[in-house]
Amino acid sequence: MFNARVAPRVLPNLCNAPRSPPFTALQSRQLSSSSAPKNHGRRVWIRAFSIGLVVGLGATAFQGFAQAHAEAPEPITLKTKKEILTYKEDLRDRLSSQHLQVKRSWESPGVYAWGSNTGRVVAPDSDEEFIKTPRRIPFFDGVLLRDLKLDRKFGAAITEKGDLLQWGTAYSSDSRLPALTLRGKDLVSLALSRDRIIALSSGGKVYSVPVSKADQASGPKISGGTWISLWPTPANISYRLLQPKELQWGEKVSVIRGGLDHVLLMTSKGRLFSAAASGEEFPSKGQLGIPGLTWNTRPAGPYDQPHEVTTLRGFHIVDIAAGDYHSLAADRDGRVFTFGDNSLGQLGFDYSAEAIVIDTPSLLPIQRLYQGSDMTPRVTGVSAGGCNSFFTIDATRVVGQGDDPPQRGLGRVTADTFSCGQGIWGGLGNGRWTHVQGTPTKVKALSGLFEWDESTSSIVPIRLSRISVGSTHTSATMDNVTHVGANAKTPENDTNYGADVLWWGGNEFYQLGTGKRNNLSSPSYIAPLDTDADKEKGRRGENRFQITPRKLVRVNERNVNLEQRVECGRGVSAVYSGV
Template identity: 25%
Template sequence: MATQTSVIAWGSGEDGQLGIGSNEEREWVCIVKALEPYKVRSVVAGSRNSLAICDDGKLFTWGWNQRGTLGHPPETKTENVPSQVKALVNVNIVQAAIGGWHCLAVDDQGRTYAWGGNEYGQCGEEPERNDETGRLLRRDIMIPQRCAPKLVVRQVAAGGTHSVVLTREGHVWTWGQPWPPGDIKQISVPVRVQGLDKVRLIAVGAFHNLALKEDGTLWAWGNNEYGQLGTGDTQPRSQPILVQGLSGLNLVDIAAGGWHSTALTQDGEVYGWGRGEHGRLGFGDNDKSSKMVPQKVNLLTGEDIVQVSCGGTHSVAMTRDGRIFSFGRGDHGRLGRGRKATTGHPIEVPINIPPPTAIPSVKEGEDEGEGKWRAKLVGCGGRHTLAIVEWSST
């Protein structure tokens, strides 16, 4: 049966990251009309830009482009309408990620591509230096190019200034500047993360990393100033360490925001840890402190969550029946519920957009009946959120 899907967006639009043809913010969900002709299967919201992947492997980008983050030389500083990345038209992109100001993508053959800022080698190319001062020179990669050519990759993830990939063998490799500038020397050649094998999923925040292994254990490394590694302290780790408090849980998904982390169990329960300011962990308005170890988000108990996405200062959770809950910082419309104040209490986001003009599953002359939009995937960015919704007849 044919279905009707749409991409929706809300939050800050100052860099065109909503893709709605203007740089205005939206406090309620709105349709990204430029993507209506396409069957979009995945969306990614970055700090100031966005991307969408179609069923046929087409990749669209929009938003901030001063560093070439949209995959083509910037004619303007921002672009508020999605456009296809022409350099990748001959490959079938299956997954992509947005970092601080660079992007990664992987095709159906396991080949990886990178573009955007590269001053720390995060695009896989050796950054240039000033011969006299030794300082790094800014060299942006305007057109997507191959990176990590020796690896066959199944997932890419991008941090503030570093890149991480998961190979089909279950190994994790990384390059770029993994910690804030000055802490660790950057590398432009992929280095395997030691101590990790049989990994099935990775997630990367600004400067911290998560890896979920096939045996259900969760490992973390990187910066830890807010407890985002879940180790019970705030000590950074250069090598993976086991995340505490999750033993015996059947984890199926993980997510990392700027400075916080989440894990999802098969039973639809959410665990959060790391920076708690603005209520981004979802523990309630009166509990905004950072958490050093994972704690269950009791306010989502019983909602049967199937996906959680972490942004800069807010988070969203999606239920099995297609509802969206948001929590965290509320300005710029981040929470999708009008001019709502910052809150740590998850509240449902109304998907109030018009029904599709034509419902493919309804034959001519039949009653279209009533229906509703149900979310299929959500993606949190720095100050905006994207989602794919599907029309479901009731």
């Protein structure tokens, strides 16, 4: 990996914990490439031969005696394809922890979780208060999920078939195993409010489901026909439908994001709607993006009816995010709008006692972050959670004032990440412990990174694949070059490797997975999810967790296109096998 401005450099080792590896993603790939091990092996062989020759000349008599009284061992002969593959895989496992992690994720898909367990979410079968390091939830062994969201008191997941699973003490005080609740709706994604689960179906319908099992049983149930019978039949649980009005032909809700009291709905036509999402509190901090809308001024009809954010009409929205009480929206031209609570600078504007709440979507002047440089920024994604916001930006090198074309580097893109909001627990990821951060600050550890792409024979920027933001902590999955093509026909030193994952922020419930309780203000690595597997191969904690990218593999006697994903919740974290 190389610095965007000067000489080449590699992605630094960001982990403060002693278990983190002392080498970078690029170095680890070089060590596991098809060329490096061969050269390394050749050097070792020459060195061993030279030493052996000297020792052998000085001990000829002893060797002759030994040969007379001992038989030489027979060479290992591999006959079948299975034996050859087993031999290769054993060598790969010993050579690379990353290869072993990828293989285990395919062989044993499931869910790892850690953090606060006061609501029996990360370990439903345990009464432990904290789960300090990643631990599998046995219920999900071999299970593939479409989505998963976690709170300290309840968890929700969508099965491979599109049904809703719920667990945790907020669902039921007797809950020890996830239970199927909303079925037959072909759900694809989830968002959580303080007391409801918002679920989106493949057809664009949005369901608002109470978290509590008792409320699901006692509340009103919607009647509707099924494909078997057109006669109306009541649903098995109580839920509400959040249906935007006046959708255009072919338009449907395609993305949902939720805060404690609100939910954002983005449509396939790039329009943005917002709605109340909690049965306890009506949104009151401008996070709906509807100026003047309060409980008292709301229009007639359901309290949680979606409202179009008309201020953004005409801007084609392509990405949205929601924190506890604030909202973000990015359009296809690389602009970003923010609205809601700004008490800690989470909207990207400096704090003002006279404007703590901004209820109208406001354009964030991203250009000012690159003022004085020859870079043109474009927002490529937004993420939010708790009281923090994150922006990923592609900055393109352009002709500057006084430049005489042609100039080197023109058109080169640098991928940067910026954050704002609350940083007292390290949530900004910039190495500082700032209480209020209005102007977005660069997360240097995740910005200006490059690597060599062998498939294109070029240097490419390392972007972020996704960011998952909890209430006080965050995880970033890098979009670095990965390799999952090692097979029986490739050399034994051809190893698989995944994407780098880094963590930072609050760690009061051990949600960072380091096994320690100290907060981290800089992105850091954690150990592999299955440390016992590494120990079996002779490694002792010098490796880091890498996440498996999407790949068509065979699971349970069938071909499945799956990947691992990270989810940060309120004081909890998880990694799951997603389809």
